[in-house]
Amino acid sequence: MAQLWGGRFTKQTDQMVYDFNASILFDQRLYRQDIEGSMAHVKMLAKQKILTEDERDEILRGLASILADMESGALAVTAEYEDIHSFVEANLIDRIGDVGKKLHTGRSRNDQVALDMRMYVREQVQKTDGLLKELLEVLLGIMEENVATYMPGFTHLQKAQPVTLAHHMGAYFEMFRRDRERMADIYRRMNYCPLGAGALAGTTYPLDRDYTAELLGFAGPTRNSMDSVADRDYLIEYLSALATIMMHLSRFSEEIIIWNSNEYRFVEIDDSYSTGSSIMPQKKNPDIAELVRGKTGRVYGALMGLLVTMKGIPLAYNKDMQEDKEGAFDAIDTVNSCLPLFAGMLATMSFRKDVMEASAKNGFTNATDVADYLVGRGVPFRDAHSISGKLVLACIAADKALDDLTLEEFRKESPVFDEDIYEAISMKTCVEKRLTYGAPGEEMMRRVIAECREYLEK
Ligand code: ARG
Numbered sequence: 001m002a003q004l005w006g007g008r009f010t011k012q013t014d015q016m017v018y019d020f021n022a023s024i025l026f027d028q029r030l031y032r033q034d035i036e037g038s039m040a041h042v043k044m045l046a047k048q049k050i051l052t053e054d055e056r057d058e059i060l061r062g063l064a065s066i067l068a069d070m071e072s073g074a075l076a077v078t079a080e081y082e083d084i085h086s087f088v089e090a091n092l093i094d095r096i097g098d099v100g101k102k103l104h105t106g107r108s109r110n111d112q113v114a115l116d117m118r119m120y121v122r123e124q125v126q127k128t129d130g131l132l133k134e135l136l137e138v139l140l141g142i143m144e145e146n147v148a149t150y151m152p153g154f155t156h157l158q159k160a161q162p163v164t165l166a167h168h169m170g171a172y173f174e175m176f177r178r179d180r181e182r183m184a185d186i187y188r189r190m191n192y193c194p195l196g197a198g199a200l201a202g203t204t205y206p207l208d209r210d211y212t213a214e215l216l217g218f219a220g221p222t223r224n225s226m227d228s229v230a231d232r233d234y235l236i237e238y239l240s241a242l243a244t245i246m247m248h249l250s251r252f253s254e255e256i257i258i259w260n261s262n263e264y265r266f267v268e269i270d271d272s273y274s275t276g277s278s279i280m281p282q283k284k285n286p287d288i289a290e291l292v293r294g295k296t297g298r299v300y301g302a303l304m305g306l307l308v309t310m311k312g313i314p315l316a317y318n319k320d321m322q323e324d325k326e327g328a329f330d331a332i333d334t335v336n337s338c339l340p341l342f343a344g345m346l347a348t349m350s351f352r353k354d355v356m357e358a359s360a361k362n363g364f365t366n367a368t369d370v371a372d373y374l375v376g377r378g379v380p381f382r383d384a385h386s387i388s389g390k391l392v393l394a395c396i397a398a399d400k401a402l403d404d405l406t407l408e409e410f411r412k413e414s415p416v417f418d419e420d421i422y423e424a425i426s427m428k429t430c431v432e433k434r435l436t437y438g439a440p441g442e443e444m445m446r447r448v449i450a451e452c453r454e455y456l457e458k
Pocket of ligand 1: 027109322
């Protein structure tokens with residue numbers, strides 16, 4: 001074990017304690033942010049005459065060589081250091097000698113880790129946003145091609161009213177669009193630099209926090225040094241948004257699993273995105289959709305874990321906060337791998353339009369339209385509802401669709417029916433009449449699709 005502290009200790013740390021306390025095995029993924037943060041800190045120290053320009057240049061060269069060696073794999077992280085901050089600093093001192101010991105002037109690991117984590121999350125938020133955008137592209141492509149692909153819309157998983165595939169996909173488009181808005185919102189709120197907060201109370205050196213914030217691409221410095229080192233709200237917000245993305249992906253997965261079943265046969269998942277069974281030769285399983293649905297649990301778990309970790313922590317930094325990392329990293333990796341997998345599965349999936357349309361036809365999805373037809377001819381809606389219900393009952397008994405009833409059969413329930421009933425309850429009419437904003441009628445759907453296209457392009 002190699003430590004950055006120890007002056008006031010007379011005994012070695014117990015090995016078990018050391019291992020328990022160490023975070024290097026997981027915080028090593030922050031090495032780039034740690035080094036970039038240190039570079040900005042050193043530039044600021046020199047600008048403020050706390051370091052000389054020569055000292056700055058030497059430290060910068062040392063840090064750059066560490067970064068290059070880590071990127072190339074020439075320098076591997078070893079467990080003898082407690083955390084990534086110690087690892088980088090010790091390496092720097094190894095490489096450039098005593099001047100390396102000046103790096104940590106006016107800084108604490110508390111504001112350092114707060115900075116590293118913020119920079120990491122800030123990048124990941126952008127990555128998630130990009131992946132969401134790619135998924136939206138796939139969705140919009142399907143929407144554009146399917147404004148006249150009729151399918152049943154469901155409530156209670158019972159066929160309700162006919163919609164189109166474009167409309168159904170459009171619902172997911174809205175969900176993932178809101179997810180992107182959450183990313184933008186989180187980014188805007190979190191983009192303030194905690195560096196310079198020190199351990200908790202700022203420092204006595206004349207640091208220029210605006211300058212480091214600017215060098216690192218933040219909108220400005222954080223306003224309260226205690227909050228700066230104790231705040232993990234941004235991470236909770238991100239995890240919450242990730243949990244919401246998984247909830248959306250999980251609902252979508254569930255639908256795909258149902259649609260892909262032998263009973264529905266609405267879709268066929270491409271061979272490249274399905275798996276077989278080791279015993280049943282006929283099987284082609286929707287494993288990817290099931291795994292995405294299953295992985296939702298661990299992302300929810302990360303959010304819940306961090307909320308519980310944070311709830312009892314007094315100001316300012318406490319070691320509990322080291323626990324922010326593993327769950328968050330796992331959740332971030334999970335979502336950022338589920339999104340492209342899901343988009344790929346969707347892009348390669350084929351839709352059986354004939355099966356979808358037939359399903360919409362034989363499920364009485366136009367029963368409301370029969371009632372609406374009667375209302376159009378002066379029958380009060382409550383009576384019309386009852387007449388249409390009786391016709392459905394007769395159809396069930398005769399095992400046929402409403403469209404298959406003869407005019408005579410229609411008239412048995414109400415004399416108001418005429419030849420035009422068939423046109424009025426055809427699948428096309430049922431959908432195309434629905435022309436309110438947000439409804440599936442083709443004309444409206446095309447307008448909404450154009451708006452979605454404009455949104456993606458801007
Ligand atoms: N590994 C620590 C963490 O992740 C870094 C900060 C350590 N600060 C301290 N005072 N021990 O939170």
